[in-house]
Amino acid sequence: MNNNIKRLTIAFVASVLLLGQTFSQGQPAQKGQNPGKAEYLTFTLSDQVTKQNVQYKNRYGITVASHLYMPKNRDASKKYPAVVIGTPYGGVKEQGAGIYAQNMAQRGFIALAIDESYNGESGGEVRHVSSPDVFVEDFSAGVDFLGTRPFIDRTKIGAIGICGSGGFALKAAQVDHRIKAVATTSMYDMSGVMRNGWKNSMTADERNKTLDQLGEQRWKDFKAGKPELTPSFPSQPVTTIPAGLDPIASEFFEYYAMKRGFHPNSIGAFTKTSSLAFMNFPLLNYIETISPRPILFIMGENAHSRYFSEDAFKQAAEPKELYIVPKARHIDLYDRVDMIPFDKLTSFFTHYLTDAKQ
Template identity: 40%
Template sequence: MSQKVNFKNSNNADITMSAILFLPEGFDESQKYPAVVVTHPGGGVKEQTASTYAAKIAEGGIIAVAYDASYQGESTGEPRQLENPYIRVEDISAVVDYLSSLPYVDAEKIGAVGICAGAGYTANAAINDHRIKAVAGISTVNIGAMYRNGWDGSVKDADALPLLMMGADARAKEAQGNDGGKLPFAPETRESAPSPEMEEAWEYYRTPRAMCATSPGYLPSRSLTQLVTYNAYNFAEAFLVQPLQIIVGSESGSRWMSEDLYQRAASTDKNLHIVNGANHMQLYDIPQYVEETASVVVPFFQKNL
């Protein structure tokens, strides 16, 4: 059972968040339930892989909420499609605020899971906000590291300086009332994909496989001034102490970012599950890989919430 909900963002009263609340079978509003915040990838929206996993979590007897980030999807805010990682992290705490206000949610049993960049944001939120009692990441991406070091981690930090300059130039243009430009989150054509894995990103976001009208798949170039220097795992060695479950495909080019979080997290209860044969995108929606991922994630939250 699911229902659309809207609520004011507690970090910015000018923004209304749009979300889908997934309720367990036999839901009784007079009871108290654990709950999980599900955060979508960069460029994604709540109706895509976030809802796929939210539904699985609800089947496990836990309330789950998939939501659109501020400035994105059906949530409000200008400029549209802004990808400010600090706001994305605060959005997760705002959803925790919302869940804590619901009479049928046990505020002491709230967890969080994210997919791709949403998983990196989830880790960052858990570092900051210890109302989050358990953390899971699916195909985890530290989006700052991705922009600095590339999809496979082969680029040196300093070589990302042109991206910072691009972001600054975009902001300068916008300050003068001009268009600062935009960048695609996923390749816009199959031919422009630099690798088979990125070709699958094109397919997921740009074809009927998962394309969604509220997910145009770009970010304003101005976002680069926050993204390039951002570190989703900042202070993980000290403060990411909650139980942690990471799931990543064995063939994922982004696997190194999942392993980095696993190694750095201070948690004494952490696990890295490798889905053999799967790449990054296949954990989003390919049934056999979703089932395997859910078979790890759902019991993890059942145990730790």
């Protein structure tokens, strides 16, 4: 990869996904933050599950909108293990997180797919802020909600993070001991890549230049009275990938901007100054303290992002496992149910949430 392409990739990835982007106490959800955009899923809802739109508040008082998936044959007299599931960075619960939640519900778990604060149908102003602290809190807020449902065993709650939310799930588990097991798929360390660049290629001079530019952006936003966003995906699904995109950008465009994964609530854009928080908030600095609770890292054999999982695996303490999906790219683990290892996820959470002693 030549220097021009490398710079294009870093800028594109960092600014847009890096673009690889019950009401309180369980009452029916109110209308979301995107009026006029009818709810739809990017996948077919299974007749083996029930889906409830739920809302609850995190500790900052922001309303988190989620979809709660349950087995349709659920025994009301029993308590079930549960998992809270975060979206790929820039995604929404109607996409990959919902696919994971539905499939885990089909396998006997209660599963909660969340919209991160400031995004999707969740609350929070200014819209499209990306906050590592708040996104991490959203996982713990999901545990708050799940652990107060009468049909859930609060000693058996795990977390799944897809892409960028893999880092948020791990960060939450570092301090939230109620999360008994964590799995990540196609993980991105958003704080690491924003501070250090793609594969840690950012120099100190480049970082300082970026910080200078972001400081200027804060003044610009303040004078304008509103924050400027990074580039967004098209407002309607397109049929072709623009010429000239590098392979990483093309892959994200394939998912988010085309029919495969397009959703109107998933615009791919965040406030430009959001990256300041990530550059100052390391996500994996205490990953070893999750032990003795287990971590499962799942990555595609051909994923451009695999170094994130490999590095995090090295940092983590036992028990831990690195699982490689043959031939899978990064985005294939968002939605390819023929490639996502749900049997592996099921056996992992069954062992550590259901079979193992607490």
